[in-house]
Amino acid sequence: MDISPRYLRAAYRSGALRPSDIAAHVLSRLGDADQSGVWISKAKPENVMAAARALDARVHEIDKLPLYGLIVSVKDCIDVAGEQTSSACPEFAYVAKVTSPVVADAIAAGAIYIGKTNMDQFATGLVGVRSPYGIARNPHHPDYIPGGSSSGAAVSVASGTSSFAFGTDTGGSGRVPASYCGVTGFKPAPGAFSQRGMVYACRSFDTISLYTREPGDGYDVYRALARRDPEDCFSPVDFAGWTEQMPPTRPFRIATPRPDQLRFFGNEETERLFGGGLRKLRRLDMSVASTDFSPFTSINDLMFFGPFLAERDVSVGAFLDANPDAGVRIVRDLVVGSRKFTAADAYRALYQVKEVQRSLRDFWQTHDALVVPTVGTVLTIDDVARDPLTANFNNGYYTNYANPLGLAAIAVPNAMTRAGVPHGVTFLAPAGRERLLADLACAFTGAEAQA
Numbered sequence: 001m002d003i004s005p006r007y008l009r010a011a012y013r014s015g016a017l018r019p020s021d022i023a024a025h026v027l028s029r030l031g032d033a034d035q036s037g038v039w040i041s042k043a044k045p046e047n048v049m050a051a052a053r054a055l056d057a058r059v060h061e062i063d064k065l066p067l068y069g070l071i072v073s074v075k076d077c078i079d080v081a082g083e084q085t086s087s088a089c090p091e092f093a094y095v096a097k098v099t100s101p102v103v104a105d106a107i108a109a110g111a112i113y114i115g116k117t118n119m120d121q122f123a124t125g126l127v128g129v130r131s132p133y134g135i136a137r138n139p140h141h142p143d144y145i146p147g148g149s150s151s152g153a154a155v156s157v158a159s160g161t162s163s164f165a166f167g168t169d170t171g172g173s174g175r176v177p178a179s180y181c182g183v184t185g186f187k188p189a190p191g192a193f194s195q196r197g198m199v200y201a202c203r204s205f206d207t208i209s210l211y212t213r214e215p216g217d218g219y220d221v222y223r224a225l226a227r228r229d230p231e232d233c234f235s236p237v238d239f240a241g242w243t244e245q246m247p248p249t250r251p252f253r254i255a256t257p258r259p260d261q262l263r264f265f266g267n268e269e270t271e272r273l274f275g276g277g278l279r280k281l282r283r284l285d286m287s288v289a290s291t292d293f294s295p296f297t298s299i300n301d302l303m304f305f306g307p308f309l310a311e312r313d314v315s316v317g318a319f320l321d322a323n324p325d326a327g328v329r330i331v332r333d334l335v336v337g338s339r340k341f342t343a344a345d346a347y348r349a350l351y352q353v354k355e356v357q358r359s360l361r362d363f364w365q366t367h368d369a370l371v372v373p374t375v376g377t378v379l380t381i382d383d384v385a386r387d388p389l390t391a392n393f394n395n396g397y398y399t400n401y402a403n404p405l406g407l408a409a410i411a412v413p414n415a416m417t418r419a420g421v422p423h424g425v426t427f428l429a430p431a432g433r434e435r436l437l438a439d440l441a442c443a444f445t446g447a448e449a450q451a
Contacts, residue, residue, distance in 0.1 A: 003163045008069055026162075072166065077201075087121065098197060101231075102193045114161070118136050123199070140422060145379050148176065157181070167211055170206050178424060179375050179423060186219065252369065273415040302404065410438060412445050
């Protein structure tokens with residue numbers, strides 16, 4: 001059954017379906033084989049049905065409730081009051097007292113909470129296999145990873161048990177699973193969503209992200225929820241207007257990395273598929289120009305080889321010290337290993353980010369967006385098991401720089417590999433161009449453009 005936002009809203013308006021019909025359908029699906037490894041915890045069925053029936057009686061308010069009757073899943077590092085937050089570490093788990101403002105706003109706007117989804121532990125990974133709760137099954141090929149860290153969120157949308165899903169994105173977690181699962185990953189610029197009520201990976205630039213099937217739906221959910229949170233010290237004072245900046249009336253001007261800077265890690269097929277994506281953009285009458293990609297990639301190593309990794313120690317390091325047997329070993333080693341960096345290293349990294357942002361001012365005046373492969377290659381579960389660190393770092397080549405540089409991004413499907421695994425592209429732009437990115441993504445995928 002199609003439970004995507006635009007389909008459901010039309011069905012609710014016509015009276016063909018009620019929220020309780022969809023809630024009952026989704027509840028009946030949660031034990032299916034394609035949900036293996038997707039869920040860490042599930043909402044009580046009686047609570048789901050009570051919320052759905054309450055919405056049945058409010059159909060006359062559908063125009064006031066932009067997320068009316070939509071099923072939403074929540075990555076298990078984001079709080080929902082009365083529900084367990086584990087961040088994929090059972091020993092760390094606690095029952096949240098307060099709901100994340102973003103999730104609370106979604107429920108107030110008519111969304112129906114269905115459960116908490118699996119993830120790379122402490123949001124440390126881009127592979128989706130670093131969890132004691134199993135591996136969310138890739139909906140296109142079970143031998144392949146689902147991508148991480150928001151693995152369960154992406155699979156819940158791809159497999160039809162969520163209309164939209166909340167993930168998080170620090171270094172690519174809201175985009176990499178979108179590529180592997182063939183859905184849209186919409187990552188607003190940091191600050192568009194409140195950061196309160198979540199387990200941080202890198203608090204200074206984490207953001208909640210969205211998964212939907214179509215890019216227009218992702219933007220619709222974003223537009224309904226994006227706001228300044230005066231109680232969040234990382235929420236920008238000047239947020240007003242981000243969602244209102246209109247795309248240019250002229251053809252889009254798109255940049256892409258120079259051929260010598262593109263990396264596909266030996267995969268000639270994904271290289272060919274990305275080339276096909278660039279040709280598609282040109283057929284759509286868009287200007288696509290090669291550019292120097294090195295300012296962006298110069299930030300990448302700060303995420304897992306530099307002092308930004310120490311923010312994870314600030315978040316969960318004390319817990320790991322107090323619980324020496326807890327945690328997936330590779331995650332623990334990465335977090336604790338960050339203690340080798342000094343305060344001076346952190347300041348040097350901050351200076352580097354600011355210098356790169358300054359150097360890109362003219363770039364963003366010339367170009368509307370940057371397009372890159374979401375990932376360079378596609379990896380099997382066995383590939384990651386053989387070399388977990390390299391696989392993870394390679395998955396972040398096109399993603400790690402975005403949040404430190406304050407960029408918004410939308411990841412969408414491009415093509416399928418011979419193995420039947422999706423391979424996507426990502427469009428990136430500065431804060432305030434989220435609408436532009438959505439329109440660009442809609443044009444690229446052939447989806448209905450944002451009204």
